[in-house]
Amino acid sequence: MSAARGTADAVRVGRRTVEVPRPDKVLFPADGLTKADLADYYRRVARHMVPHLRGRPLMLERHPDGIDDSGFMQKDVPEHFPDWLARTELPKADGSVTYALCDDAASLVYLAGQACVTPHRWLSRADRPDHPDRLVFDLDPPGDDFASVLRAARRLRALLDDLELPSLPMTTGSRGLHVVVPLVRRDTFDEVRAFAREVAELLAARHPDELTTAARKKDRRGRLYLDVQRNGYGQTAVAPYAVRARPGAPIAAPLDWAELEEPGLTARRWTLRDAEELLDREPWRDAPRGHSAGAARRRLAALGEGG
Numbered sequence: 001m002s003a004a005r006g007t008a009d010a011v012r013v014g015r016r017t018v019e020v021p022r023p024d025k026v027l028f029p030a031d032g033l034t035k036a037d038l039a040d041y042y043r044r045v046a047r048h049m050v051p052h053l054r055g056r057p058l059m060l061e062r063h064p065d066g067i068d069d070s071g072f073m074q075k076d077v078p079e080h081f082p083d084w085l086a087r088t089e090l091p092k093a094d095g096s097v098t099y100a101l102c103d104d105a106a107s108l109v110y111l112a113g114q115a116c117v118t119p120h121r122w123l124s125r126a127d128r129p130d131h132p133d134r135l136v137f138d139l140d141p142p143g144d145d146f147a148s149v150l151r152a153a154r155r156l157r158a159l160l161d162d163l164e165l166p167s168l169p170m171t172t173g174s175r176g177l178h179v180v181v182p183l184v185r186r187d188t189f190d191e192v193r194a195f196a197r198e199v200a201e202l203l204a205a206r207h208p209d210e211l212t213t214a215a216r217k218k219d220r221r222g223r224l225y226l227d228v229q230r231n232g233y234g235q236t237a238v239a240p241y242a243v244r245a246r247p248g249a250p251i252a253a254p255l256d257w258a259e260l261e262e263p264g265l266t267a268r269r270w271t272l273r274d275a276e277e278l279l280d281r282e283p284w285r286d287a288p289r290g291h292s293a294g295a296a297r298r299r300l301a302a303l304g305e306g307g
Helices: 037-052 105-113 146-161 189-206 255-260 293-305
Strands: 008-013 016-021 026-028 058-062 072-074 087-092 095-100 116-121 134-140 168-171 178-181 224-227
Touching: 008 037, 008 105, 016 105, 026 037, 037 105, 058 095, 072 178, 105 116, 134 146, 134 189, 146 178, 146 189, 146 224, 146 255, 168 255, 189 293, 224 293
Parallel strands: none
Antiparallel strands: 008 016, 058 072, 058 116, 087 095, 134 178, 134 224, 168 178
């Protein structure tokens, strides 16, 4: 990828022309990757990525001074964002928040132009914000032992299969994997998170030397953490195909389950520099339809009763 020059680039995206300010601003200093590189990636991956974002409130992880700076997480849409970028206003404890939506490729490129390196999505859609259509298990290892992540993912998949819940794996671009379960929008976040916690606790009880549900690091004692805390109202998870604000510009990449058997797989397998491989594959094309967490919870209870 080559850096653009000038104070702004005008990028044609569908029927819109999107301005990318300071396109030659280096966002990944160790890799020489610029804002223009980031915007170009999101433009090209939009046909794969936007379906996973459409209608979902976003939290924007922005790094206008590059990833070596701490950056900031943004929920409320700034006043200078264009009128054509979709928004949704949702309640919070002491008022409301107006979130950005990313319903088309132009919106995704615009956010990249605002140095949004990583969009984080809600697990529900704005029209029914308290009823998620995704459940996420975050497999968080204590270090960089990815073999333990792969073992946990296989065990989790087997348990979910027993509960008749098809699942989808995704690298996080950090250290672990996300296992994503499509849901029908019938149960509330509280119900879904309670179910996810019960699944995680059962799996940890089966493998107590390797897995834990302990939220505090000091209580994990070197075990992989089965994190279900993202399954709540207002919580977010990194979006599929999102770039992470880490050296190398790794990407959160959707996988099919067979790819977990490939040698050399890590959480940072794909990066901005080899993104062409991602553009040529779409492992979630035939993703399973949503299933009921409530029905699965009843199966889980029966499984527990059966020992």
